[in-house]
Amino acid sequence: MSSGCVRWLLNHTMTSMFGAGIGYCTSASRSYLICTVRSSVTASSCTRTPFCTAAGSSENPPVEKRKATQDLRARASVTAVGRKIPQRQIQVISDTGENMGTMHRADVIRLMDEKGFRLVLLSEQKDPPLYKLMTGKQIHDEQLKRREKQKSKAAPAQVKELTFTHGIAAHDLTVKVKQIESWLEKNNHIRVTLRAKRGQPADNLETALEEVVHKVGVMVGFVSKPKVVRDGQAAMCILRPPSAKELSQKGKSSAADLQTAGSGSSQDKSVAGTDAAGASGSWSSKT
Structure with a gap:
């Protein structure tokens, strides 16, 4: 606040309190008034600053939100990032789970184009960030697994x-x-x-x-x-x-049983055919 504004404020306050300007006050009253007005001006200006909190205010100062939940969102959903990779160097996991080490994003994009892979972010908090190459079927299967887990956690069984x-x-x-x-x-x-x-x-x-x-x-x-x-x-x-897992194991065992039964029936047919051929041969020799 400029000195002219302070002087005008002092004069206005003196006029409202004593009916006279600051020139008609004694030195003691003038000093008291100046201290009072300065303290009020300081308090009012402090409450208007973004770095201060008014007395008696229960509002907490704003706190910058961290991106701590970003990895949790990445784990909850499996989504391909496409060709827009923000980092130059990334750590890559192959579609079979093999660690391919740190690669330049241009090399990763070239590999995606050659093999038809998609790139999925696993963790952005690591240095360098961790990505995985996956096929479309792998992404679909992983999404189904995570949805099933979320459903089982969200709604407990009765x-x-x-x-x-x-x-x-x-x-x-x-x-x-x-x-x-x-x-x-x-x-x-x-x-x-x-x-x-x-x-x-x-x-x-x-x-x-x-x-x-x-x-x-x-x-x-x-x-x-x-x-x-x-x-x-x-x-x-x-x-x-x-x-x-139990359903998949049951399906595999059922398929194995059907295959075993099919091979057994084919063996029985072949044995029966051999016996029939032998019988016809012996019958023809007799005739």
Whole structure:
């Protein structure tokens, strides 16, 4: 604030307080007034600066946001960066997981064009930043895996309860099994409890519960396998939908079984054909 503005402010304050300008005041009152006005001017100017906070204000000073969550976003989604690589030197991982070391971005782009790869950012915090070469199918599969993990973390599975007595009627057991299948299709967990019949010995409850699980028409996984509980008076297990790994293993084993069965049937046909040829040959020799 200029000296002229300060002088005008002092004169205006004196006029409003004492009805006279600063020239009509005593030296003591003038000194007191000057100190008061200067302190008010200093306080008002300080509150207007961006580096000060007004007294009694609960507002926190602005803090610059860091990019600490950038890697988390990169891990949550798999997206190709295209040909626009901001860094000159980057660390590259091949599509098979091999560390290719530090490469110039021009060499990486040339390799992408030759092999048909896409470049995915893994970590920008490393020096140099870490990228991976991936095919379109690899990116798609990785996106599906991460979506499945996010769904499993976001929505915890509900646990359903199903209790019945050993020796239940066949029709009622079929209804229970259908209920288990319906809950599994909705990605629920099921706690199945098989109780011993009143007045009868509680024998082979664990085996009986395993037989019930085998009647389920869809593939199941176990949170806990059948075991005897309640001092031997019941058997209990917790079922869950199968994981992606279990489904893939089941598919591989089914394909192997079909291949084995096909080779066995072809061998049987060849043996039968040989026997028939031998029989016809012996028959023709007799004739």
